[in-house]
Amino acid sequence: EIVMTQSPATLSVSPGERATLSCGASQSVSNSLAWYQQKPGQAPRLLIYGASTRATGIPARFTGSGSGTAFTLTISSLQSEDFAVYYCQQYNNWPPITFGQGTRLEIK
Amino acid sequence: QVQLQESGPGLVKPSETLSLTCTVSGGSTSSYYWSWIRQPPGKGLEWIGYIYNSGSSNYNPSLKSRVTISGDTSKNQFSLKLRSVTAADTALYYCARNISPGRFAYDIWGQGTMVTVSP
Numbered sequence: 463e464i465v466m467t468q469s470p471a472t473l474s475v476s477p478g479e480r481a482t483l484s485c486g487a488s489q490s491v492s493n494s495l496a497w498y499q500q501k502p503g504q505a506p507r508l509l510i511y512g513a514s515t516r517a518t519g520i521p522a523r524f525t526g527s528g529s530g531t532a533f534t535l536t537i538s539s540l541q542s543e544d545f546a547v548y549y550c551q552q553y554n555n556w557p558p559i560t561f562g563q564g565t566r567l568e569i570k
Numbered sequence: 571q572v573q574l575q576e577s578g579p580g581l582v583k584p585s586e587t588l589s590l591t592c593t594v595s596g597g598s599t600s601s602y603y604w605s606w607i608r609q610p611p612g613k614g615l616e617w618i619g620y621i622y623n624s625g626s627s628n629y630n631p632s633l634k635s636r637v638t639i640s641g642d643t644s645k646n647q648f649s650l651k652l653r654s655v656t657a658a659d660t661a662l663y664y665c666a667r668n669i670s671p672g673r674f675a676y677d678i679w680g681q682g683t684m685v686t687v688s689p
Contacts, residue, residue: 463631496675498615505664505682506615511675518677549615553674558630559617 464488464555468548468562474570477540483565485533485550494554497526497535500564501546509548510535537567545569572597574665574680582659582687588652592665592680599624599641603668604648605676606639608661616661620668621648655687 465488475481485495493513498506508517510526513533523544525536537544550562578590592604605620619629624641633652641648652659662684666676 494673498676505666505679506676507679508669508675508677511669511673511677517669517675551615551675556674557617557619557628558632559674561615561617563614 463558464491464552464560466550466552466560466562468550468565470565471563472566472568474568475540476570477542479540479570481537481540481544481567483535483537483548483567485528485535485562487531487533487552489555490530491552491554493529494552495526495528495533496551496553497524498549498551499544499546500549506549540567542569572667572678574667574678576663576665576680576683578663578683578685580684580686582655582685583689584656584687585654588650588655588659588685588687590650590663590665590683590685592648592650594646594648594667597646598643599646599648600643602671603674604639604641605666605668605674606650607664607666607676609664609682610658610661618650618652618663620674624648657687659685660687661685 495513497510500506514526603620606618621627621639636653638651662682665680667678669677
C-alpha cells in the first residue's frame, strides 16, 4: 500500500497571501495524484488531477505540481472561501487507492 | 449533470451488515467506475472499493473479506454491503464517480450518509 503523507497538518495563512501544501508518497505514483478541498459538512471537491490539471470550474489560483513522490498544491492570493481541509490522493498503484491525512488551512 | 445520492440505515448494530445504496441521476451507471469512500468522524478519507459496469469490482484489501459492491443498471443504482461491522466502521459514507475510465480522481460525490455502529 502506498502511504501518502501531507505536511503541515495545519497551516495558518492570512487572506491574500500564498499557501503551499505538500504531499509525499512512499513510492512513486508518477503523476497519478489528485487534490481535494473539503469544507465542514460538505463532500470533498476535486481541485487537481494528474498532479497539475485543474478540474472543471476550479480557479486559476489553485496550482498543482510535482511527480513521482513529491507534490505541491499552491494557492495564490488566498480568498476567504479557500480556508478548508485539503487532501491528496494517489491512484497509480491500487488497490487500495490512498489518501493523505489532510492539511487544515486556517486563517491567520 | 450527474448527481449521486446515498441512502440506507443510519444505525447498525455490531456484528450486523451495513447496507447502503447510491442512486445515480442525470447519467447511466453502465460506464465509469462507481466507488464507495468513507470518512470516520473527524478523520480522513478511506477508499472502500468500486464496481464497473455492474460487473467487475475491486476492494480495499483491509476490508475485502467483509465488503461487497454490486450494481443494478436497470435502476441506475449501486450498493455497498459491509458485513460484521464494529464501532470502527462508524463513518460518513460517500459514493463517488471517477473523472474518466482508469483515472481514479473523483469529480462527482454524493452528499454522504452517516452510519453509526452501536448496540
